[in-house]
Amino acid sequence: MDNNHTGCTIDNIKIKTKGDGSTGDYEYWSGTSMAAPHVSGLAALAWAYKLNLSAAAVKDAVINQGDDDSSLTGRTLTGKRINANGTLNYLKSAKQxxxxxxxxxxxxxxxxxxxxxxxxxxxxxxxxxxxxxxxxxxxxxxxxxxxxxxxxxxxxxxxxxxxxxxxxxxxxxxxxLANTAKEITAFSLNDLAEDGIIDEAGHTIAINVSYGTNVVDLVPTITITGNSVSPASGIAQDFTNPVTYTVTAENDSTQAYAVTVTVGENPFAVAKVKFRDGSGSSKTTSKTKISLDFSGIGNSTEFIISKSADFSGASWRAIKDSTKVTIKKKSGKQKFYIKFRNADGIESQVFTKTLQYKVSKRVLKVSKKRVSKGDILVESGKNFSKNSEVVLYFSKPGGGYYAPKTVTTSKKGAFSISYRVNNPPGAYNWYAIDKKTGKTTKKLKYTIK
Missing domain, CATH: 2.60.40.2340 (Immunoglobulin-like)
Known part of the structure; x- marks a missing residue:
């Protein structure tokens, strides 16, 4: 074949007669079975003309250089009929x-x-x-x-x-291309021990915090692979409800993550506190040292007690088998606020307890209210200031008082004196003054026969 293809050009051949093939003459056939060998033949012709062509280049030449045929519109992909001459001419000057x-x-x-x-x-x-x-x-x-x-x-x-x-x-x-990465790879809150558990498939982050954590003002630290995250890392958020964080990639695509914070169960949910003064009562006492009984406090190691709701001036104390607190010696109801703290540093809710304090009256006593001269008389008192002094006053039968006598109280606030009666017969009375508090007792009467 002449690669310059300068021979004649034949276009639009029509065969008027048909045969069944028995005569060996040309016959008329239609359909893809006839189109395929013609197109394949043109492809072979193109390769014969230019051996370095790829399949894509041959396809491009055959399709683009075909002739539009309205009868093929909608019936074939291109609506064209192949043109061998056009294809070869195109390939001669092609440089695509x-x-x-x-x-x-x-x-x-x-x-x-x-x-x-x-x-x-x-x-x-x-x-x-x-x-x-x-x-x-x-x-x-x-x-x-x-x-x-x-x-x-x-x-x-x-x-x-x-x-x-x-x-x-x-x-x-x-x-x-710009980076399409837009993942949250790490999520933590403040200095809390646990990091968030990231579910990349569901685009959720779950993080657990200890009981007592205030979730309305937590500051997250967020590590991402994208260009930015909103809300930004380091900005305090209210995690009472799930918070949505959106990561934006360098190509401006986005991915949203739902962050849920769950507060742990209250380890002090069944905790109980009661006072115990040894008399069986947990609501009233006349003692200044009283025990605290705890139950349901888990692994608590410390407690704090105060008469102030903000615990001002109070200090944490170690919990022992027998824990005692000091009660002010003041008559009336006293309200106390109590909290616990466990080994993990978690504090309990505030417990309130009210205790009725009854101040013990100072009591004077004589061994006999009627004595004879020469008898031994014992005079005693209790509920005075401990390890202190009490001043005793004794009346004279005819009026006035003898010189006062000072005695020392014991560590329980009691005293006792005894003497042989040598006073003249008559009616007597005596009273005492607590030297520390200045409080005066009622007068106690006795008679010497």
Whole structure:
């Protein structure tokens, strides 16, 4: 065959007669069974004319150089009839880049036959300093050659030379796509021990905090792979209800995460506190040292008690088998506030207990209310200031008082004196003054016969 195909051109042949093949003459047949060998034959003709063509280049030449045929519109992909002469003429001067493949890393390739440009997108993180392109074209040659590494950090110009020696310059540009990563990889709250559990499939984050944690003002620390997160890391949030965080990637795509904070169960839910003064009563006492009984307090190691709701001035104390607290010696109801703290540093809710304090009256006593001269008389008192002094006053039968007598009380606030009666007969009375408090007792009467 003459590759210059200067012979005659035959167009629109119509065969008027049909045969059944028995005569060996030409026959008329239609359908894809007839179209396929004609198209295949033209493809073979194109390859015979230009051996370096790829399948894509042959397909491009056959399809683009076909003739429009209205009878084929809607019946075939192109609505065209093949044109062998047009295809070969096209290939003679063709210098198109069909496609450029960057060693299987191309995300997309856009070939512009008008501007003679090729724009290629590659994944984020791809290095462009030494990329090997595979270039499919329909010319006779291309320079730089296909398969030779190039630095695509800037555009590279390729020149395609056609069979007829005409040339066409092409500009190939490679763009690295923006990072699509938009994950939350770590999530923590304040200095709390537990980090969030991230479910990447469900895009949820669950984080548990100890009982007593105030969730209305927690500051999260967030690590992401994206460009930004909103609300931002380090900004206090109210986690009473789930909070949505949205991560934005460098390519502006987004991913939302729902963060849920769960407060642990109250370890002091069944805790109980009661006073015990040894008399069996937990609501009234006349003692200044009283025991505290605890139950249901788990692994608590400390407690704090105060008469102030804000516990001002109070200190944490170790819990012992027998824990005693000091009660003010003041008549009336006294309200106490109590909290516990366990080994994990978790504090309980505030317990309130009310105790009725009864101040013991100072009591004077004589061993006999009627005595004779020469008898031994014992005079005693209790409920005075401990380890202190009491001043005793004794009346005279005819009026007035003898010189006062001072006695020392015991560690329980009691005293006792005894003497042989040598006073004249008559009615007597005596009383005492607590030297520490200044309180005076009632007068106690007795008679000497």
């Amino acid at each position: 880049i069909i496609v450029v493949d960057l060693t299987a890393i191309s995300e997309s390739v856009i070939v512009d036959d008008v501007e003679h440009t090729v724009v290629i997108s590659v994944p984020y993180g791809t290095s462009l300093t030494s990329v090997v392109p595979t270039i499919d074209h329909n010319g006779a040659s291309i320079s730089p050659a296909s398969g030779v590494a190039q630095n695509f950090t800037s555009s590279v110009e390729y020149t395609v030379t056609a069979t007829d020696a005409s040339t066409q310059a092409w500009t190939v540009s490679v763009t690295v």
